[in-house]
Structures are given as structure tokens and as C-alpha cells.
Amino acid sequence: MVWSRRGRVRMWRLRRNPLRRRSDVVDAWILLAAWLIALAGSLITGLAAGSAVDHRLERQRAERRIVPAVLTVNAPGRTSASAVDDSHVWATVRWTAPDGSARTGRTTVHPGARAGTPVTVWTDRQGRLTSEPxxxxxxxxxxxxxxxxxxxxxxxxxxxxxxxxxxxxxxxxxxxxxxxxxxxxxxxxxxxx
Missing domain, CATH: 1.20.5 (Single alpha-helices involved in coiled-coils or other helix-helix interfaces)
Incomplete structure (x- = not known):
């Protein structure tokens, strides 16, 4: 018995072949172009998106700053509806904006804190409350x-x-x-x- 080794013929669509049709060649070129565009395009778009996110987050770190604030009302306890988690609740605070005006807003503080307790908040350049960068x-x-x-x-x-x-x-x-x-x-x- 004669054994033959049968393998795949690579790139058969691009080789001269009596069974090859023009649509086979077009199909092969579409596949090759798609892989090349996918590799190059994904690399470029991924790097651009990562760089844009990095610059945005870096700008946030540069623009945001810590500002001292004062609690205007007593903070609720842990079991209230305004509890964020076991260690923080929502409460109203007052701080001074960069233009010197007094501002108020809600931020997270420790439960049960009394009115007048100093806290720190993060603000943007206009003095609005924001999250920590x-x-x-x-x-x-x-x-x-x-x-x-x-x-x-x-x-x-x-x-x-x-x-x-x-x-x-x-x-x-x-x-x-x-x-x-x-x-x-x-x-x-x-x-x-």
C-alpha cells in the first residue's frame, strides 16, 4: 500500500491554477487587505485612544485641587438613606471658590459628623465640586x-x-x-x- 502525504496548499487563490476564478483572487486580496488594515488600524487607533485618555486624566490631575470645606449640617448616621457605604454618607458642605465666593454642595463625609467639622473636597478651576482625580x-x-x-x-x-x-x-x-x-x-x- 502506498501512503501519500496530503497537506494544505497555501495561497492557492493567488497561484496560477485552472480552477482559480477571478472571484477567488478578489476574495484573497480582500482578506489580505483586511488583515493588514486591521493590524495597522487597530494599532493606530488603540495608541491614539490610550494617549487621549492619558492626556485627559493628566489634565484632570493638574486642574483639580483640594480645598478646605466646612460641614453645614450634622451628617446622618450609617443607617440613613443617604449612606454611600459603611464609612461615608452624603452631607452638605460650604467652601470658598477661587473667585472668593462662598459655595455649597453635597459630598461624602464620615457618618455622624457635626456641623462645623472641617472636611476637604476636590474642586475644579471654577470652584465646582468634583471627584478626586x-x-x-x-x-x-x-x-x-x-x-x-x-x-x-x-x-x-x-x-x-x-x-x-x-x-x-x-x-x-x-x-x-x-x-x-x-x-x-x-x-x-x-x-x-
Whole structure:
């Protein structure tokens, strides 16, 4: 018994072949172009998105500052409806904005704190209450993950679009095949004349 080794023929759509159709070549080029665009495009968009997030978070760290504030009313206890978690509740505080005006707003404080208790709050350049900016390590982590997700989404969009184009080409190829078989086929199985 003679054994033969059978393997895949790589790049068969681009080689000269009597069975190769023009649609096979177009399909191969679409696939190659989609992979190249997906790789390059996802790298570029991922780096751009990560850089944009990093710059935005860096700007937040530069613009936000800690401001001393005073609790205007007694803070509720842990079991109240305004409890954020076991160690913080919402309460009203007063602070001085950069323009010298007195401002009030709600922020998280320790439960049961008395009116007049000093607390610290984070404000933006206009003196509005804001959240604490992310630490540099957390900001870098968020920038990297955002860039990664955007890169994956971009690659998925390109490869998904290429898949849709290839499906459409395959449908068209099958329609042409059906048309050719309809021309050749007769009730007896083949055309004789």
C-alpha cells in the first residue's frame, strides 16, 4: 500500500491554477487587505485612544485641587438613606471658590459628623465640586485598557466588514453557478444540442 502525504496548499487563490476564478483572487486580496488594515488600524487607533485618555486624566490631575470645606449640617448616621457605604454618607458642605465666593454642595463625609467639622473636597478651576482625580498608576491602567479595547473594536469592525464583503461575494459566486447550471441542465440531465 502506498501512503501519500496530503497537506494544505497555501495561497492557492493567488497561484496560477485552472480552477482559480477571478472571484477567488478578489476574495484573497480582500482578506489580505483586511488583515493588514486591521493590524495597522487597530494599532493606530488603540495608541491614539490610550494617549487621549492619558492626556485627559493628566489634565484632570493638574486642574483639580483640594480645598478646605466646612460641614453645614450634622451628617446622618450609617443607617440613613443617604449612606454611600459603611464609612461615608452624603452631607452638605460650604467652601470658598477661587473667585472668593462662598459655595455649597453635597459630598461624602464620615457618618455622624457635626456641623462645623472641617472636611476637604476636590474642586475644579471654577470652584465646582468634583471627584478626586485618578492616581497616576490608575490613570495609566485605564489608558492602557481603553487603548486595548478601542484597538480590538477597530480590528473587529474591519474584519467584520471584510467578512460581510466576502459573504456577499460568495453569494454572488453561488448565484452565477446556479445560472450556469440552469443553462447547461436539461430535463434529462444534460443538454445535447
Amino acid at each position: 485618578l492616581a497616576p498608576g490608575d490613570a495609566a491602567f485605564q489608558a492602557v485598557w481603553t487603548g486595548t479595547l478601542v484597538a480590538l473594536a477597530a480590528a473587529g469592525a474591519v474584519l467584520g466588514g471584510a467578512h460581510l464583503v466576502r459573504v456577499r461575494l460568495e453569494r454572488r459566486r453561488l448565484e452565477r453557478w446556479d445560472e450556469e447550471w440552469a443553462r447547461v441542465d436539461s430535463p434529462r440531465g444534460w443538454r445535447t444540442g
